[in-house]
Each structure stands twice: as C-alpha cells, then as structure tokens.
Amino acid sequence: MPATTTTPSGLSIPDLAGKAVLVTGASTGIGAALALAYAAQKCRVALHYNSSRDAAEQLAKTIRDGGGEVFLVQGDFSLAADVERVVEDSAQHFGRLDGLVNNAGGMLGRVPYADQTEAHYDAVMDLNARSVLTASRKAMPWLKKQGGFIVNTSSIAARNGAAGGAGLYGSAKAFVSNVTRGMAKELIGFGIRVNAVAPGVILTPFHERYSTDDQIKTMVATIPQGRAGTAEDCVGAYLFLSSDLLSGYITGQIIEVNGGQLMP
Secondary structure (H helix, E strand, O other), X not given: OOHHHOOHHHOOOHHHOOOEEEEOOOOOHHHHHHHHHHHHOOOEEEEEEOOOHHHHHHHHHHHHHOOOEEEEEEOOOOOHHHHHHHHHHHHHHHOOOOEEEEOOOOOOOOOOHHHOOHHHHHHHHHHHHHHHHHHHHHHHHHHHOOOEEEEEEOOOHHHHOOOOOOHHHHHHHHHHHHHHHHXXXXXXXXXXXXXXXXXXXXXOHHHXXXXXXXXXHHHHOOOOOOOOEOHHHHHXXXXXXXXXXXXXXXXXXXXXXXXXXXXX
C-alpha cells in the first residue's frame, strides 16, 4: 500500500515499522483513517469494530491487498468484558502490543442536561470514558514489556463544554483528557508515553449521525480555516505521538486538531 494514500505527504516514520498497534473504533471515520495510516507505516494493526462489520472487513481487505498485516476483532465497548477481550485477543494474536489508540466512542444522541436519564449517563460514560480505562489497564502489562504508547481520542467538546445536547459527551471527553494526564505520570516510568488528540469538527459518520446541515454550517462559521476537517486531517497528530523518534520527550499532552476553532 503506498504511504501517499494514507499519510500526509508520503510521510515515512521508520521507528513505527513492525510495531503491533490496536486501534479501537476503527471501522469508519478517524479510526479507519488511522488503521490505514499505521498499516502504511508497516505496523501490524489490530482493527477493532463493533457493528460496522462490512466496513471493517473491507478496510481489512484494503490493508491486506496493500501488503499489510491486520487482525480484525469485534467487541461492544460499552461492555467492559468485551473491551478486555479485544485487547487481550489482539495482543495474543501478535504476541506483543506496542501501541493502543483509544478511539472508540460516540455521542449516543443529543440530550439536553434537563432531559438526562441515569441510563443515558451510564451508556455515554461506559462507551466514552470507562472503555478508555479498561482498555488501557488491560494493555499495560503488554506495553510494559518493551515500552510503548497510548494515544486517546478526546474532543474539542472537552474544552468548550459542547452544545446542542452534546454536553454529557463533552464531559466524558474531558474525563479522557484528564485521564491522559494522570496515566502519563504513572506510566512514563515504564517507558509508556500517554497523549491524546482532540479533534474539532471533523466530517465523519459521527456528524452524519448526530448533526444537521444547519448545525454543521454554524460550527464551520467559527473555524478560522473556513472548513470542517476530514479524518485524514487528524492522522498526522496520532502518528507523531506514536513515534519515539518524533515525540519521545512528549507525554501527558492533548493536541488540538480543529482548524483554529479553539486556541487554548
């Protein structure tokens, strides 16, 4: 698979070659772009999906057709047992785990705070927050063997509070950002760097599902670059944070990828 199809400007990052990387929520959107990008760097990719089986299988075929190595694994990340199984099966398949990209998540509907239910809270927090803790904990023994990285997916909503009924999702992502900092302090002594990427308005199935055209236009109007982002716009930040060669002295950081919509 030519790197130019999946990485910015045909970028080659030699220290990623051969590493076993699990990307969660990798069947569509940012996760799919990441799976392709890691494969283009000659990583051995564990591609996790939940319900989008056809998309995941097509993506895995694309990677294999390009000469890449991929392990397809299904699991419902609202269930801790599934999260644990996905991580363990991926690590066992490759005999190691060098990187974990905690990308699985979702808004699960726009619900104003006044209309929140306990069930909705549990669903949003289990999928977006608890899954990050569970996956990371399960990956730690494997990552400690040789050092490695964890890159979490946060969101611009973690800093701006979100809007239009997305507040709880934003709060879950703020949890992820702070967990990133705390884990970074605890794990760096084992040679494990923990960072996060916080995408802004990225045109993926996420917004197709949860945002109207008018909502997207309103959001884009606040972006200095004048457009929404694409999944490919996010790839470089994840690859950068995965590489010791490029970011070996960076840990506990959240890189904002939002076209200037938020400049913290």
